[in-house]
Amino acid sequence: MGTRGGKLSLAVPGTVDHLARIRAFVTDNARQAGFPENDVDEVVLALDEAVANIVEHAYAGSALPVRERKIRLDIECAAGEFRVRLQDRGTPYDPTLAKALTPEESAAKGERGDDGGWGLYLIRRFMDNINYSYSPETGNTLELVRRIRR
Amino acid sequence: MGTYVKKVQGGDPLVLAVSGVLDTGTAATLAAELSAEIGSARNVVADFSGTEHLTSAGAGAIMSVRNTLKQKGGDLRLAALPEKIGKVFKVLHLDKVVQIHATVESARASF
Secondary structure, three states, rough: OOOOEEEEEEEEEEEHHHHHHHHHHHHHHHHHHOOOOHHHHHHHHHHHHHHHHHHHHHHOOOOOHHOOHHHHHHHEOOOEEEEEEEEEEOOOOOOOOOOOOOOHHHHHHHHHHOOOOOOOHHHHHHOEEEEEEEEEEEEEEEEEEOOOOO | OOOOOEEEOOOOOEEEEEEEEOOOOOOOHHHHHHHHHHHOEEEEEEEEEEEEEEEEHHHHHHHHHHHHHHOOEEEEEOOOOOHEEEEEEOOOOOOHHOOOOHHHHHHHHHH
C-alpha cells in the first residue's frame, strides 16, 4: 500500500473535454495508493460518472460563465481510505437524492433502451461512501471514499 | 467510417467494430455513427475488442441503438468485450438484457 498521506489537487474546466485528464489523475493516484488494477478501474469509473453528472446537471443550466465553470478534485489517501473530493460552482445538485435502482430496474432501463441514468448506480457500487454538501460560498461538494483493502 | 465505429463485415448480421473511449462526451457521436453504419440492417454484432473505456453513457448509447434494432424486428449482440468493459454491462445487469459473446464468431452464429 502506498504510504503517502499527502493531498493532491487538480482543477479543470467543467466540460467533457477534460474527462481524460481527470481519469489520468485519478488513475495515477489510485495506483500509488496501492489499489490492485481491477480496483483502480472501478474507482476511475466512479469518478468519471461523478464528473459527468456535474457537467450534465450542475453546470448545464448554470448561469455561471463557461470560463468560470471549473471542477476541483482533491485526493487524500490516509488511514486506509482513498478520498476524492469534487467541488463545483454550478447549480445546487445533490446526486445522492436520486432514487436507488434495484437490479431489476437497472435491467429494465436497458430493455427500454434508456440512454442514461445509471451513473449513481455505478458510483454506489464502486465506492464505499458518498457524501454531499452545498454552501453558497463553496458550491457543491461531493466526496467519494473507497477503503484500500489489503 | 467513423471515429468510434467501423464496418468489419457486411451482410446479416452486420459486424461493426466499436473502439475508443465511450464516455459522456462521446456517447452521442457513438450513437450517431452506429445508426449511420447500421442503416437499414436489423441484426448487428458489435465487436468491442478495441474499446478502451466505457461509462454508463456509452452503455446507454449501445442500449438505445439496440432498442431501435428491436423495433425493426432485429437485435444487437455484443462480442469480445475486454474485461473492464464487460464489467460495466454486468454490474448494471444489462447482460441479462443483451446477449454478450466471447467472440464475434459466436455472436454471428447466435442469429
